[in-house]
Amino acid sequence: MMRRIFRMLGAVALVFVFVVGATLIISGVGDFDVPSAPKRDISFKNGDTDLHGTFVAGSESGPIVLIVHGDGAQDRWSDGYALPLVNALVEAGLSVFSWDKPGTGTSTGNWLHQTMQDRAAEVSAALAAIRNLPGAQDRSVGLLGFSQAGWVLRRVPSMTDGADFMILIGAAINWQDQERYFTSVRLSLEGKPAESIAAELDRQAVDNQHWFGGGGSYQDFVRAERAAGRRAADIPSKDRFHFIRQNRAEDARADIDLLTLPLLVLMGAEDLNVDPQETVSVYRDLIGGDHPRNAIQLIPQATHSLLDAQHYNYQLPDQWSLMAQIRFALAGRKAYQDGVIQTIAEWINTATSKTP
Known part of the structure; x- marks a missing residue:
């Protein structure tokens, strides 16, 4: 009798584990789908370059975040790599706009022909395109840039007043x-x-x-x-x-101390690409206390992209092991270090709040 009961309990436990595991896997895999929220394609020009991207509406009146890619030939969703973060931000009520870099996706041009000044002009043009959307004039619009974008975004506030806040992840100081x-x-x-x-x-x-x-x-x-x-x-x-x-003469110090926007800087403590201690130290020294909503943080056990360093710490995408790729595909947003995405979403809502 007891043996039969134990067999039944074991079977129930296996079913439970299977259902929970399947739910987690399906949840992670779903993070690599383009969000189901309302979206629209947006095109804009920067000089002779035609640029194309997707705007995803996480809400009708909340903040809008423009994704600014780092180095490399990255389309609007970075070959799907960016989608877990985008899905999480949209679910938090934030709207997101990301576009194909020149020469990728459906954008014309060649990103390798750009200077960082050219990239800043492109971001300014993207801001203008978003500001022209119905109702966007009165919404908070900000920039979320990765890695190389640290040399790009520092220039943008001097070129346009279209941005209300700025977030940098894995940004270097000196090329x-x-x-x-x-x-x-x-x-x-x-x-x-x-x-x-x-x-x-x-x-x-x-x-x-x-x-x-x-x-x-x-x-x-x-x-x-x-x-x-x-x-x-x-x-x-x-x-x-x-x-x-x-x-290669780029140095972010040139404009950091001129920034007046609310600024969030997040650096993975286990970054293999950029010296996280240097970036945190420079930003804290030059601008840390200049705005009451500035936050400059070193994230323990996080990579260059703020993923969990225990499983995903590689310098280049083509170095990822097969196991790491499979794990990432199943984990989705859970691949990020604990609390990172929540920190980003909460900071944006705080930085754009009218309450001092």
């Missing part, structure tokens, strides 16, 4: 310092000793200054890289070469 940090971490993860890393950083500094500081042609650069034994796949394309040459 060349970020290069050194990234390389140092990469070599350390490969098991290289400290003296070898220091020597390689010094060698790269000299080479980078020569090639990207203005000396030599791309053809000479390729010949030198091949002579040094670099694989063809590791040699930057001509467009990438000139993209670096145009932008």
Whole structure:
């Protein structure tokens, strides 16, 4: 009798575990669908470039968030990677607008031909397009930028008054310092000793200054890289070469202390791409107390994108293990470090509140 009861209880427990597990999996997978909320396609121009994106209405009167991508050929949803965050923000009552970078999705142009000033002009044009939507003139509109966007968004307030708040995630301070940090971490993860890393950083500094500081042609650069034994796949394309040459003098300090918008800076403490301690320190020193709603936070156990560092800490997307990809596909928004998305949504609602 008791044995039968135990078998029944075991069966019930298995069914329960299956149902709960299936619910969690379906929930996570659903995060990679474009939100079911009302949406509309929006097109705008920046110079000769035609840009196209999607506006998702999380509410009719609440704040609107513009997503500003980091480096790379990213379409409006970053090949789906951005959708868990977008879905969570929309469910929190926030409206979201994101567009294809030049040369991706249905946008014309080439993002590798842009300077950070060009990107800032593009963001300003996107703000104008959103402000032209019916009813948007009286709504709070802000910018949420990732990584490279730190060098972009610092310029926007001097170009337009269309933004009411700003959020930066994984933003670097100095382009060349970020290069050194990234390389140092990469070599350390490969098991290289400290003296070898220091020597390689010094060698790269000299080479980078020569090639990207203005000396030599791309053809000479390729010949030198091949002579040094670099694989063809590791040699930057001509467009990438000139993209670096145009932008490697970037330093966010130039405009940080001029920002007057409410600002949220979030940095993952386990960031492998950008030195999180430097960014937090610079923003706190230059602007931390300038606005009562400013918040500059270091998130423990979080990656460059604020994902859970225990499972998703890689420098580049193509380094993700198959297990990490599967886990992320099943987790959706739960892949973010605990409380991160709630922090973003709550800060936006607080920063845009009329209550002091």
